[in-house]
Amino acid sequence: SKELGRNTYNFFTMQMNQDMNRRLQVEEQLRSALQRQELEVYFQPLVDIRDRKTIGAEALLRWDNVKLGKVTPDEFIPIAEQTGLIVPIGRFVMEQAFTAAAQWQKNYQNNFRIAINVSPKQFRDSAFIEVLTQLLQEHQLASHCVELEITEGVLLSGDPVIAQTLSELNNIGVSISMDDFGTGYSSLSYLRSYPFDTVKVDKSFINDITVDPGDLELVGAAIAMGHGLNLNVIAEGVETEEQYQLLNALKCNYGQGYLFSRPVPLEEFEQILQREHQT
Numbered sequence: 001s002k003e004l005g006r007n008t009y010n011f012f013t014m015q016m017n018q019d020m021n022r023r024l025q026v027e028e029q030l031r032s033a034l035q036r037q038e039l040e041v042y043f044q045p046l047v048d049i050r051d052r053k054t055i056g057a058e059a060l061l062r063w064d065n066v067k068l069g070k071v072t073p074d075e076f077i078p079i080a081e082q083t084g085l086i087v088p089i090g091r092f093v094m095e096q097a098f099t100a101a102a103q104w105q106k107n108y109q110n111n112f113r114i115a116i117n118v119s120p121k122q123f124r125d126s127a128f129i130e131v132l133t134q135l136l137q138e139h140q141l142a143s144h145c146v147e148l149e150i151t152e153g154v155l156l157s158g159d160p161v162i163a164q165t166l167s168e169l170n171n172i173g174v175s176i177s178m179d180d181f182g183t184g185y186s187s188l189s190y191l192r193s194y195p196f197d198t199v200k201v202d203k204s205f206i207n208d209i210t211v212d213p214g215d216l217e218l219v220g221a222a223i224a225m226g227h228g229l230n231l232n233v234i235a236e237g238v239e240t241e242e243q244y245q246l247l248n249a250l251k252c253n254y255g256q257g258y259l260f261s262r263p264v265p266l267e268e269f270e271q272i273l274q275r276e277h278q279t
C-alpha cells in the first residue's frame with residue numbers, strides 16, 4: 001500500500017541519515033585524534049607454528065575517543081583512508097611500532113619481526129618510501145625485520161606506480177605480505193606479478209578447518225602453493241588447539257590468533273616476551 005511504501009521510504013531515509021551522521025561524527029573526531037593522543041598501537045604475537053614461540057608482532061590500531069568511546073578499526077580505518085587522514089595516522093603507527101620493535105630486538109631477539117598494515121592511499125602517497133626509510137634509520141631497524149601487509153585493494157588500481165613502489169620496497173629489503181589471502185578475486189595473479197614474501201591466509205578460511213573438509217582442503221592447497229612459490233605462509237585467526245594441530249600437520253610456517261594471544265598494549269606484549277625469554 002501507499003502507507004507502507006511511505007513508511008519504508010521514511011525508514012530508509014532515517015537509517016541513511018543516521019549512518020551519515022555517525023560517519024561525519026567519526027570523521028570530525030578522527031581529525032583531532034592524533035593531537036588528543038587517543039590512538040594507541042596494540043601488538044598481536046606472530047608465532048612459529050613448530051614451537052609456538054613468538055617471532056614477531058602485527059601492529060593493530062586502537063582508538064578510544066572522548067565523545068564516541070571505543071571505535072573499531074573496521075569503522076575508522078576506511079574513513080581515515082577516504083579522508084587521507086591515514087597518511088599521518090599510518091606514520092604514527094610506524095613510529096610507535098618501530099620504536100617498540102627496536103627495543104625488543106635489543107632486549108630479546110635481534111631478528112624480531114614487526115608487521116604493519118598499509119592501506120591503499122598510504123601506499124600510494126609519494127612520500128611513503130622516504131618516510132619509511134627515514135624511520136628505519138632513525139630506529140636502527142634492519143629492513144628485513146619489517147613486513148608490510150597489503151591487501152588486494154592496494155594493487156587493484158593497476159597503477160604502474162604501485163609496481164614501482166613494490167619493487168623499490170623489495171630492493172630496500174622490507175618484506176611484502178599479502179593480507180586476507182583468498183578473499184579477493186585476483187590474489188593468484190598478483191602473487192605471480194609482484195615480489196611478495198609472505199601470504200596471510202584469511203581467518204575466514206581457518207575458522208572452519210576442523211569441521212569443513214572443503215575449507216581444510218583449500219587451506220592445505222594455499223600452504224602448498226605458498227611453499228611452492230617460496231613464500232612464508234601465516235594463518236590468521238587461529239582460535240583453537242584443534243585448528244593449531246591441523247596447521248602444524250600442514251606445515252604452515254606461522255600463526256596468529258586468540259589461541260596464542262589477543263592484540264595487547266605494549267606493556268602487556270613486553271610481558272609475553274619476558275615470560276618466553278626467561279630461563
Ligand code: C2E
Pocket residue numbers: 044059060061072073074077090093117118119149179180203236237238239256257258259263
Ligand atoms: P587485519 O589486518 O586482517 O587484522 C587482523 C584482524 O583480526 C584484527 O582485527 C585482529 O584483532 C583480528 N584477530 C586476530 N586474531 C583473531 C582471532 O583469533 N579471531 C578473530 N575472530 N579475530 C582475530 P582488528 O584489530 O579489529 O583490525 C581490523 C582491520 O583493521 C585489520 O584487519 C586491518 O585491515 C585494519 N587495521 C588495523 N590497524 C591498522 C593500521 O594500523 N593501519 C591500517 N591501514 N589498517 C589497520
Ligand code: CA
Pocket residue numbers: 058117149179
Ligand atoms: Ca593485517
Ligand code: CA
Pocket residue numbers: 170173174175176195196197
Ligand atoms: Ca622481497
Ligand code: CA
Pocket residue numbers: 179180202203236
Ligand atoms: Ca585479515
